[in-house]
Amino acid sequence: MTPEPDTQTGEQNDARHAQKMAKKKAARDKIMATKSGEKGLIIVHTGAGKGKSSSAFGMIVRCVAHGYPCAVVQFIKGAWDTGERRLLTGHFGDLCQFHAMGEGFTWETQDRARDIAAARAGWEKAKELILDSNLRMIVLDEINIALRYDYLDIAEVVEFLTTHKPPMTHVVLTGRNAKDELIEIADLVTEMTLVKHPFRSGIKAQAGVEF
Numbered sequence: 001m002t003p004e005p006d007t008q009t010g011e012q013n014d015a016r017h018a019q020k021m022a023k024k025k026a027a028r029d030k031i032m033a034t035k036s037g038e039k040g041l042i043i044v045h046t047g048a049g050k051g052k053s054s055s056a057f058g059m060i061v062r063c064v065a066h067g068y069p070c071a072v073v074q075f076i077k078g079a080w081d082t083g084e085r086r087l088l089t090g091h092f093g094d095l096c097q098f099h100a101m102g103e104g105f106t107w108e109t110q111d112r113a114r115d116i117a118a119a120r121a122g123w124e125k126a127k128e129l130i131l132d133s134n135l136r137m138i139v140l141d142e143i144n145i146a147l148r149y150d151y152l153d154i155a156e157v158v159e160f161l162t163t164h165k166p167p168m169t170h171v172v173l174t175g176r177n178a179k180d181e182l183i184e185i186a187d188l189v190t191e192m193t194l195v196k197h198p199f200r201s202g203i204k205a206q207a208g209v210e211f
Contacts, residue, residue, distance in 0.1 A: 040169040041187040042161055046144060046178035049192030050210075053077075056139045056172045057084045064092045068136035071097040071129045075122045076142035076175075082211040097135075099125050102142065119151035133166040144175025147182070154179045161185060 043059075045052040063070040072088065077100075088096045101122035122143070129138050146152045158181050165171060173182065183189050205211060 038168070039187075040165060040167055040171070042165070042185060043170060043172040044144075044178050044182060044186045044189045045172065045174045045192065046176060046183075046189070047191035047193055048176060049194040050197060051192050052174040052176075053084075053141050055190070056141060056174050059137060059170075059172060060084075060088070060096060060139055063137045064088075064095050067095065069095055069134055070137040070139075071135050072099065072139045072141060073122050073126045073129065073143075074098075074100045074102055074141045075119060075146045076102040077211070083208060097129065099129075101125060115146075115149070116151045119146040122146070123152050123157070127160060127164075130160070130165055130169060130171060133169065135169060137170040137172065139172045139174070142175040143173050144178045144182070146175075147179050148175070148177045154181050158182060158185055 043056075045055055057072075060070055060072060072084075074085075085098055085100065089098050099122070102118055122140075123146075126138065126140050126143070129135060143152070143157075147154050147157065161171060162185055173186075178189070199205070
């Protein structure tokens with residue numbers, strides 16, 4: 001059966017679209033009217049996909065753009081010469097503290113005691129920064145890796161975040177395999193899903209993309 005031709009004119013289609021969007025805006029405005037609160041968030045970026053740290057550093061850049069003091073503690077990639085580290089320390093050191101505490105991935109150091117010591121030092125620095133209520137956001141980059149290998153006690157991290165974090169401080173925790181206990185207390189959790197990655201095709205990590 002041949003479908004009937006569309007007899008709607010461009011003006012009629014535009015009018016229908018405008019009416020539909022007006023209804024959607026009214027519904028959206030009604031929802032937004034109930035959202036007036038603000039609080040410091042616990043934010044988790046996890047999953048096997050790329051973009052966890054990149055997203056966290058994007059949030060740090062937002063803070064810097066608003067003139068908010070912030071800080072970064074890197075738990076694993078501290079030995080890397082990364083673009084974000086160059087940018088933040090070279091141009092925004094007055095607003096963003098950057099503490100590279102890690103020495104590389106566990107298969108690089110091959111020394112569990114050394115990895116645990118580096119993770120503990122990173123966590124002590126993280127606690128110091130989180131307690132500073134002048135800082136708007138603290139990124140704990142790749143802390144989930146340290147938690148996954150039990151270099152840090154998840155119960156201690158959860159207890160500190162839930163009882164000692166200042167009310168308006170945002171803390172962002174990145175890395176694969178976030179612990180269930182951390183996900184439970186988080187206000188915002190994003191899981192990056194891996195669909196394709198150039199590494200599988202023999203492409204190495206590249207400046208400007210991975211670091």
